[in-house]
Each structure stands twice: as C-alpha cells, then as structure tokens.
Amino acid sequence: MTRSFASLNPQEALHAAVFVEERNAGIYQRFAEMFAEFRDPESLEIASVFWDMSVEEKRHSSLLQSRYVEYYGNARCALTENDLQEMIEVPNLESSDFFAPTELPKPLARERALKVALDAETNAQEFYGQLVERTEDGELRRLYIELATMEDGHVTYLQGMLAASTVGDSEVH
Numbered sequence: 001m002t003r004s005f006a007s008l009n010p011q012e013a014l015h016a017a018v019f020v021e022e023r024n025a026g027i028y029q030r031f032a033e034m035f036a037e038f039r040d041p042e043s044l045e046i047a048s049v050f051w052d053m054s055v056e057e058k059r060h061s062s063l064l065q066s067r068y069v070e071y072y073g074n075a076r077c078a079l080t081e082n083d084l085q086e087m088i089e090v091p092n093l094e095s096s097d098f099f100a101p102t103e104l105p106k107p108l109a110r111e112r113a114l115k116v117a118l119d120a121e122t123n124a125q126e127f128y129g130q131l132v133e134r135t136e137d138g139e140l141r142r143l144y145i146e147l148a149t150m151e152d153g154h155v156t157y158l159q160g161m162l163a164a165s166t167v168g169d170s171e172v173h
Contacts, residue, residue, distance in 0.1 A: 002082075002083060002084060002085045003083060003084060003085065004084075004085050004086065005084055005085070005086050005088065005127075005131065006131060006134060006135070008079070008140075009140070010071075010137075010139045010140045010143050011068075011071070011072050011075065011077055012077055012079045013140060013143055013144070014064065014067060014068050014071065014072075014143055015068060015077040015079055016079060016081070016084060016088075017064050017143075017147055018061055018064045018065050018068060019080070019081055020081070020088050020089055020124075021057050021058075021060040021061035021064060022057075022058075022061045023081065023090075024053075024057040024089060024090070024091060024120065025054045025055075025057035025058040025061060026054075027090070027091050028050045028051070028053040028054035028057060028091060028117075029050070029051070029054040031046075031047075031050040031091065031093065031116075032047040032048075032050035032051040032054060033047070034047075035047040035050065042109040043109070045108075045109045045110050045113075046109045046110070046112065046113040049110055049113035049114055049117070050113055050116075053091075053117045056154075060150065060154075086127070088123075088124055088127055089120045089121065089123055089124035089127070089151075090120060090123075091116050091117060091119075091120040092116065092119070092120070093116060108165060110165045111162060111165050111166060114158055114161050114162045114165060115162065117158050118155065118158040118159065118162060121151055121154040121155045121158055122155055124147075124151045124154075125148060125151035125152055125154070125155050128144050128147040128148035128151055129148045131144040131148075132144045132145050132148050
C-alpha cells in the first residue's frame with residue numbers, strides 16, 4: 001500500500017528525503033553520461049551542468065544522511081520510494097526544450113540544462129513548503145522547514161546561474 005509523504009513520521013520523512021537526493025544524483029549522472037556521449041560542444045556543456053547537479057545532489061544526500069544518523073543513529077527504516085504516492089523533485093528532460101524541432105530557436109545548451117534542474121528544485125520547494133503549511137507537529141514541521149529552506153537555496157542558486165547564463169548570452173549577440 002502506498003502512502004502520502006504527509007503521512008510519514010519524522011524518521012520516515014528524513015529517510016525519504018535522503019533517497020530522493022540519491023535518486024536525483026543518479027538521474028543527473030545518467031543525463032550527463034548520455035549527453036557526453038554525443039561529444040559535440042553543446043552536448044558537453046549540457047553534460048557539465050548535469051555532472052555539477054549530480055555532485056550537488058550527492059552533497060545534499062550526505063548532509064541529510066548525517067542528519068539522519070544524528071537524530072536516529074543506526075535505526076533502520078524500511079520505507080522505499082515505491083511506498084510513496086508522490087514523486088518528489090524528479091529531473092525531467094521534457095521540462096526543457098531539448099527535443100524541440102530544430103527550426104525553432106533554442107536557448108543556450110547551458111540554459112536548457114539549468115532549466116531542467118530549476119524545474120525539479122522548484123517542484124521540491126513547493127512540495128515541502130505545502131507540507132510546512134499543513135503540518136502542526138513540532139519535530140516533523142521543523143524537518144519540513146529545513147527541507148523547504150534547503151530547496152529555497154537550490155532554487156535561488158539555479159536562478160542565479162540561469163540569469164548569469166542568459167546575461168552572458170545576450171552579451172555575445
């Protein structure tokens with residue numbers, strides 16, 4: 001039986017946040033490998049962004065794992081992503097225009113890759129923000145606030161990267 005994220009206890013919610021970050025690190029790594037195989041400059045630039053995002057997601061996972069050990073020690077949690085009703089923060093290549101017809105103008109490769117990451121992080125930010133609003137429990141609410149704040153930082157960082165990329169593009173033309 002699947003459960004909503006909102007039904008989880010604090011230990012399960014933190015455990016789920018860890019595997020979401022680990023899953024995303026793997027997704028970004030596979031995206032990077034896929035684009036790197038094309039070996040053209042645009043694809044390599046996209047791959048570079050995805051490699052950076054994979055490293056960042058691994059860092060987030062490590063941070064959350066440390067927090068889990070701090071709070072719960074070596075206590076096991078049997079929850080898996082398949083147990084959850086919601087798919088949280090899933091990077092999706094379709095959220096950008098990687099596959100748009102070639103006759104249409106496309107943003108720079110870097111911008112398209114950053115948009116994939118920004119869309120995933122924005123969805124996570126909104127998801128955790130909604131959980132904060134709906135949760136009264138002190139410990140669980142504090143965890144959701146921490147996760148929402150982490151996602152706020154990711155969104156702000158990616159928005160800055162995207163803005164810098166767009167400014168750089170307009171200066172080239």
